[in-house]
Amino acid sequence: KAGVTQTPRYLIKTRGQQVTLSCSPISGHRSVSWYQQTPGQGLQFLFEYFSETQRNKGNFPGRFSGRQFSNSRSEMNVSTLELGDSALYLCASSLAREWTFGSGTRLTVV
Amino acid sequence: KNEVEQSPQNLTAQEGEFITINCSYSVGISALHWLQQHPGGGIVSLFMLSSGKKKHGRLIATINIQEKHSSLHITASHPRDSAVYICAVRWEAAGNKLTFGGGTRVLVKP
Numbered sequence: 001k002a003g004v005t006q007t008p009r010y011l012i013k014t015r016g017q018q019v020t021l022s023c024s025p026i027s028g029h030r031s032v033s034w035y036q037q038t039p040g041q042g043l044q045f046l047f048e049y050f051s052e053t054q055r056n057k058g059n060f061p062g063r064f065s066g067r068q069f070s071n072s073r074s075e076m077n078v079s080t081l082e083l084g085d086s087a088l089y090l091c092a093s094s095l096a097r098e099w100t101f102g103s104g105t106r107l108t109v110v
Numbered sequence: 111k112n113e114v115e116q117s118p119q120n121l122t123a124q125e126g127e128f129i130t131i132n133c134s135y136s137v138g139i140s141a142l143h144w145l146q147q148h149p150g151g152g153i154v155s156l157f158m159l160s161s162g163k164k165k166h167g168r169l170i171a172t173i174n175i176q177e178k179h180s181s182l183h184i185t186a187s188h189p190r191d192s193a194v195y196i197c198a199v200r201w202e203a204a205g206n207k208l209t210f211g212g213g214t215r216v217l218v219k220p
Contacts, residue, residue, distance in 0.1 A: 033206055033207070042212050043198070043213075045208055045209065048206045048207060090153060097141075099158060102152075103150075104153075
């Protein structure tokens with residue numbers, strides 16, 4: 001079966017711009033969670049969506065937002081990009097005890 | 111503060127050696143994950159534990175709920191096991207929000 005698909009794989013943006021990342025979960029998985037990985041902070045939880053509702057949120061500024069569509073696909077948006085937003089952004093979809101991570105989107109802010 | 115501590119940070123082994131990675135956490139959890147991350151970023155979920163022990167091939171994961179401690183063992187290690195291994199916990203009443211350890215970078219030399 002298809003895995004978790006994240007697009008794009010790589011992205012370069014300029015400070016001040018905004019960016020939208022996409023995550024398509026495994027079919028049937030209704031929970032999608034997002035994570036940021038940086039060399040300094042490691043992996044950190046951003047937010048989780050379940051059935052189009054945000055169920056949990058990490059400690060990130062309001063510039064980071066997300067949404068989930070009726071087909072469980074999720075997007076996250078970062079507005080007014082800062083250099084420190086350069087990171088690998090990972091999403092994971094889950095159903096009960098089955099968890100699958102995507103390959104991530106590597107965002108570079110210049 | 112809910113924390114997850116992993117040790118060691120780095121580990122080098124000769125092919126065939128037995129490897130142990132440790133993870134300790136501070137308060138009650140609903141589940142603990144062991145993840146593997148290869149260069150390039152993609153994460154693979156190896157195990158999800160809430161009690162006892164699980165085995166998959168040469169990998170064994172154990173958890174002691176009373177001691178708030180989990181271990182990941184790699185038997186007969188192989189160079190392809192070289193990766194970063196990360197434990198992540200789901201705190202009780204925190205849904206699918208994961209808190210991650212700092213990771214253990216494993217290098218297996220032939």
